[in-house]
Amino acid sequence: MKHTEKELQELKEEVSQMWKLVLSQLEKAKQAFLTGDVELAREIASREKRVDAFELKIDSDCENYIALYSPVAVDLRLVLSLIKISITLERIGDFAESIARTLIDEDGDKPETQITEELQIEKMFDMLIGMLSDSFVELESENTRLSGKIMAKDHEIDMLYCQSFDILTRYLQENPTRIRCGLKTILLLRKLERIGDHCNNIVEEIVFYVDAKVLKHGGNK
Numbered sequence: 001m002k003h004t005e006k007e008l009q010e011l012k013e014e015v016s017q018m019w020k021l022v023l024s025q026l027e028k029a030k031q032a033f034l035t036g037d038v039e040l041a042r043e044i045a046s047r048e049k050r051v052d053a054f055e056l057k058i059d060s061d062c063e064n065y066i067a068l069y070s071p072v073a074v075d076l077r078l079v080l081s082l083i084k085i086s087i088t089l090e091r092i093g094d095f096a097e098s099i100a101r102t103l104i105d106e107d108g109d110k111p112e113t114q115i116t117e118e119l120q121i122e123k124m125f126d127m128l129i130g131m132l133s134d135s136f137v138e139l140e141s142e143n144t145r146l147s148g149k150i151m152a153k154d155h156e157i158d159m160l161y162c163q164s165f166d167i168l169t170r171y172l173q174e175n176p177t178r179i180r181c182g183l184k185t186i187l188l189l190r191k192l193e194r195i196g197d198h199c200n201n202i203v204e205e206i207v208f209y210v211d212a213k214v215l216k217h218g219g220n221k
Contacts, residue, residue: 004069008078011061015082015089016140018054022089023132025051025096026195030125032103033188036110044100051093058086074209081209085139088198088205092132095191095198102184111185115171119164119185124192127153131199138206150203157196164189 025044032040062083065071071079116122131153134146164186172182204215 004071004075007065007069008075011058011065011079011082012139014054014058014061015086016136018051018058018086018089019132019136019139021047021051021054022093022096023129023136025093026125026129026132029096029099030122030129032100033125034116034122036103038103041100041103045097045104048093048097051090055086055090059083062086074212077209077212081205084205085202088201092195092198095195098191099188102188111181115167115185118167118171119189120160121188121192124157124160124189124196127157128192128195128199131196132202135199135202135206138203138210142210144203144207144210147203147207151200154196154200157193161189161193 025047028040028044031037032044062079065079066076069075111119131150134150138144138146138150168182168186172179201216207213207215
């Protein structure tokens with residue numbers, strides 16, 4: 001293995017480690033939210049600094065690689081993609097921590113199980129975890145055959161988010177004393193919808209690296 005190839009493998013391994021950490025954060029955010037486990041939420045918040053540290057190190061290491069080796073073609077696409085993926089993973093980590101913070105700062109305004117089920121919040125969490133897991137497999141295998149499936153999940157999450165407004169409007173009309181809870185629930189759903197967008201962005205970066213195609217903004221260059 002050439003020296004530059006070894007450096008590239010090390011960069012990919014750093015991103016893989018960060019990815020596993022962020023995936024774990026998201027899985028624990030789901031568990032903490034559904035069970036109301038405040039201790040688990042505190043663990044998520046305390047691990048956020050590790051996510052941030054990964055992003056800073058990957059960014060620095062990728063910049064150093066470009067400066068030292070002046071990569072071109074597929075190697076350059078890989079490094080550029082790894083920089084953007086690490087930034088996006090850090091944002092997903094931020095959302096996972098933010099969900100945990102709502103439990104840590106809980107004031108007793110947690111939505112009832114019935115409305116949580118009607119909004120399909122657990123399903124949204126599961127789909128996001130699936131998107132993040134599948135895109136990890138794509139990068140590891142350097143095969144983009146799962147891209148369409150992952151992006152379809154993002155569209156489904158967007159639909160669930162849009163439907164939530166009618167569900168919550170009806171719920172709050174019937175339970176006007178729960179307006180604060182309703183607003184907090186909308187904020188949670190918005191975070192889940194944004195995580196879906198970020199997972200979609202990761203897929204676009206992998207397709208750019210592997211297939212040299214630009215999917216961003218509907219492009220196909």
